[in-house]
Amino acid sequence: MARSRVRVLLRDHASMTPSPSSLRTPTSRPVMKQVADRAGVALSSVSRVLSGHPDVSAVMRNRVLDAVAALGYEPDRLAQSLRTGATMSVGVVVGDISNPLMAQIVLGAEMRLRDGGYSSLLTNSGSDPRLDVEHVRLLQQRRVDGMLLSLSDEEDPGVADAVGRLDVPIVLLDRQLAGQGSAAALSDHAAGIQAAAQELADLGHRRVGLVNGSPRVRPSRERATALRKVCRSTDMQCRVRAAAYTAEHGYQATIDLMRAEDAPTALIAGGNQILVGVLRALRELGLTVPGDVSLVACDDVPLASYLDPPIATIRREPGQIGRVAAELLLEQLRGEPVRSQTLPTTFAKTESVRPPRA
Amino acid sequence: MARSRVRVLLRDHASMTPSPSSLRTPTSRPVMKQVADRAGVALSSVSRVLSGHPDVSAVMRNRVLDAVAALGYEPDRLAQSLRTGATMSVGVVVGDISNPLMAQIVLGAEMRLRDGGYSSLLTNSGSDPRLDVEHVRLLQQRRVDGMLLSLSDEEDPGVADAVGRLDVPIVLLDRQLAGQGSAAALSDHAAGIQAAAQELADLGHRRVGLVNGSPRVRPSRERATALRKVCRSTDMQCRVRAAAYTAEHGYQATIDLMRAEDAPTALIAGGNQILVGVLRALRELGLTVPGDVSLVACDDVPLASYLDPPIATIRREPGQIGRVAAELLLEQLRGEPVRSQTLPTTFAKTESVRPPRA
């Protein structure tokens, strides 16, 4: 195991440098030395001027700035980072950026981080925990100052190990890692599910199906737990189908559920990819919403409200999740204590939910 | 101007280093020197082993690898980059990653780039060309080896200037920059529009409205041009409303178009945000699709085919666009010649398109 990790380090000789000859081309852009020479001052003085150090005379400042302007000098953040130990970059590890929910989260986070002076290194794992591990390691090699993690599998030992080894602050995106007091930006899935399920129960539904995502990540677990809890306090029964966050699973699970003897009279789709599959299955089965079955979706998609009928949705504010996650990370980067924050979800009822057929 | 550029370089003194004291903490992870010491060999030998240099004896290799494994050493890509001049990272500049189309493009690109050994630095400009400029400059400071650019405004002089100064390879994402022979991954918007417009004309439509995005980027221009061309060769008239790629513009433009004396009998929505606005406006105006107006959308959104009726769409394969763009960039990074590639669009007709009301 240790040896196989080493394997990763080995490179093809000379495969890393794309240009025919290696090393920096000498015709490169100006560096600080050029500025110093042109201004006729020492390297250290240029650095002081540029870093806003107080011990700099007006004359010096002007000479340096003139030289900088004349040469079009721009500092090399690489060298700065090597020297200072701060790369001013954070790694963002997500399963699938093409999921609009995640894209909005990442957008919110990226903007906030940039405001804070940090750049974002994005990696997609395609929901493969091995890739998560690889990316975490890669980001570590790139010396990111922190990470935002939306891991694909909270229970994967490799992931836990890789994350545990980290020596930079992290913030989990709606994830929970056993035994690690990590910061996290969490959604209160239970509240939304509870509101939706209670509504269904009140309307007279007695059997509800939850087409859930992977139980190995927090949102699915929270949703299932919350739903079961509501069902225990009412005379509603629930059936949960948990698997991947894919349209395919949504489709299969819905077919399964709805073909059963005592099919549910209401469905909750636990994710926007899943929703697509649920809709396809219902269409294929010739079942209408809400005539044959009531339908609730988790997480908005842009067009959900233009479907006929518009789909009732358990909402959260993805941009806010990203911003909060970024904020939590920035706090840690400033040396402030680790903390987590839970954000609300709300149930927006529409005509896709009505009492079951008599 | 030159002076204001300098302004950007000035930092607050000590604002850059987040940790109380600055510089790397001495308790940091192992570096090559530790490995060399533990293995009892020279630094250069460790480097040779790790970089797969041929001049290494088996004994040496084992000693070094053992030490590496024992210490859990991981190379510092920062230092490697500084030395070799290659950061193995590329900058990705997009307007809005939360747009599913762009998210899928970015996903495709990121995966291909990672396969090629490159990491992606993502920046969102929120369609502000000044941010585009800032990001290009930032990425340059970070010494990315190349960039993928989906600029917000092709005609902004600041952007043209910043991009022109670049000394790394770039690939434009469906953009065209005057006077620069840049590589680009382009979509053949004309083909899709032509197919759609021809279909509308054949069905008997005589007035078609295009709710277009900003004319300052290629897709909008291509679409408008293609539509006008079809209209010249038929007796169909077209009206084009061009502005930002937003739901708000889609809404306003649709209200405008449909309230006019001789309202169009068919609409083309030039973007998925725009489509949302178009749908909202139509609903508000009490107009039905396709009864009152036929509707064609550009670019898929996940649920478009579940709307009632499903919306006819001019499609492209966003993942492929990203992959191709990444490939074009990788080619340049390998020193191969600059080239562009155009990818197809297709028109997928649905019931949202039918002959105009008699």
Place this chain on the structure above:
DNA sequence: TCTCGGACTGGAATGCTTTCCAGTCACGGC
């Protein structure tokens, strides 16, 4: 036996910047 070449190895320079430390200079106070 001597020399030459090949196979490795170590040392040192290099990339670019930041920052510590020590030094210079001028000026005010005594």
Place this chain on the structure above:
DNA sequence: GCCGTGACTGGAAAGCATTCCAGTCCGAGA
């Protein structure tokens, strides 16, 4: 007139890895 002080400034080390160059050592061939 001298010295302490404060305000700057320059030099050099450090951060981590790569690579060139100059060895060392050994075995083979003459």
